[in-house]
Amino acid sequence: MTHKTPGTATWDLSMRSHQLWRMMAENLQQQGLDPMVELGWKKTGSLLVARTREESDKLKGRVKQLSEAGLKAEYLCSSDLSKQEPDLLVDKDTAAAFLPDDCQLDAHRTVAYLEKGNRNFASKGRYAEFYDDPVKCFIRSDSNGGVEAVQTSKNILYSKKAIIVAAGCWTGSLMQDLFRNWGVEFHVPVTPRKGHLLSLQNFNSLHLNHGLMEAGYVDHPSISGLSSDHGRNLSVSMTATIDAEGNLLIGSSREFAGFNTDLDEYVISHIWKQVAEFFPKLKMLSLSDLSASRKVRIGLRPYMPDGKPAIGPVPGLSNVYVAAGHEGGGLSMALGTAEMVVDVVLGRAGKVDSAPFAVDRVLE
Numbered sequence: 001m002t003h004k005t006p007g008t009a010t011w012d013l014s015m016r017s018h019q020l021w022r023m024m025a026e027n028l029q030q031q032g033l034d035p036m037v038e039l040g041w042k043k044t045g046s047l048l049v050a051r052t053r054e055e056s057d058k059l060k061g062r063v064k065q066l067s068e069a070g071l072k073a074e075y076l077c078s079s080d081l082s083k084q085e086p087d088l089l090v091d092k093d094t095a096a097a098f099l100p101d102d103c104q105l106d107a108h109r110t111v112a113y114l115e116k117g118n119r120n121f122a123s124k125g126r127y128a129e130f131y132d133d134p135v136k137c138f139i140r141s142d143s144n145g146g147v148e149a150v151q152t153s154k155n156i157l158y159s160k161k162a163i164i165v166a167a168g169c170w171t172g173s174l175m176q177d178l179f180r181n182w183g184v185e186f187h188v189p190v191t192p193r194k195g196h197l198l199s200l201q202n203f204n205s206l207h208l209n210h211g212l213m214e215a216g217y218v219d220h221p222s223i224s225g226l227s228s229d230h231g232r233n234l235s236v237s238m239t240a241t242i243d244a245e246g247n248l249l250i251g252s253s254r255e256f257a258g259f260n261t262d263l264d265e266y267v268i269s270h271i272w273k274q275v276a277e278f279f280p281k282l283k284m285l286s287l288s289d290l291s292a293s294r295k296v297r298i299g300l301r302p303y304m305p306d307g308k309p310a311i312g313p314v315p316g317l318s319n320v321y322v323a324a325g326h327e328g329g330g331l332s333m334a335l336g337t338a339e340m341v342v343d344v345v346l347g348r349a350g351k352v353d354s355a356p357f358a359v360d361r362v363l364e
Helices: 009-030 035-039 053-068 078-084 107-119 168-180 265-276 280-284 334-346
Strands: 046-050 074-076 095-099 135-140 147-152 156-158 163-165 191-200 211-214 233-242 248-255 294-303 310-313 320-324
Touching: 009 035, 009 334, 035 107, 046 053, 046 078, 053 074, 053 095, 074 078, 078 095, 135 168, 163 168, 168 191, 168 294, 168 320, 191 265, 233 265, 248 265, 265 280, 310 334, 320 334
Parallel strands: 046 211, 163 320
Antiparallel strands: 046 095, 074 095, 135 147, 147 156, 191 248, 191 294, 211 233, 233 248, 310 320
């Protein structure tokens, strides 16, 4: 939560999701399971690091905001920050916003856990998987013109209550394809935003006690990009944490490159250089020497121009809903989004106001 801004719509959704994730972790413990094993869940605490006097002054205001919003937040001066993270480069102007209750999840472990739980409902006819069976089009009802089913390459899936399109950065193009057969233009402006994350396996040269990110990360998801010497629209901000398996994860980059997911060594070197500015120990290491222990994760974040996901019904179609456009906050907002969709579909009052995320606010 350290880089989220109180008072915004995404703040409320993130807070609710954080609460639901904690409840899930506690429920696992009550079942005798380990949330660390099942979800990669651990209470790391997070640090938003400032390196200039101007950034440090802004962090004081952010800590005040976060505290007033109900979170435990502390402002750490340079000497206090050095005690928390000895390997971090700290000078007289360095400071940090510290949220000791922040937690982290492992996406792969969490998805596997949820999938396993869902499969328990398959025998009751309440769950089925259709992997490698892409959606082709909607099927409209002859009686009322509404959507009654989804045509895939191998099946026709009929809807009893709702059809929810939650296809990440592919949502916009998918919706256009689904509506094209009707001669209707429907545009949800979800754009793929490519990101690289570097994982160093069993990396022992750097010790971290918390999840860290630089103060500039607060604006990182919303800025259009920074021009590099290659004339590209690329932005890179320092993030660093240790995952559930003890690997060092560092990043991160954001770039509009269409649906391209190819590895770009220039971006990796840019990330390494940026992180090394915060951790001097890394400057003594060559990235090429780490080729045997490194892995690179490349993905496409579903970017929305106004920084808010689209969650809710599609205008004119009573049973079709969209849930997409969370950019880099999909995991942190996942459970709150799921709850919001269910509340909207069932017509009941929600824990979080869904109006700011209405689909019709972004239609062109």
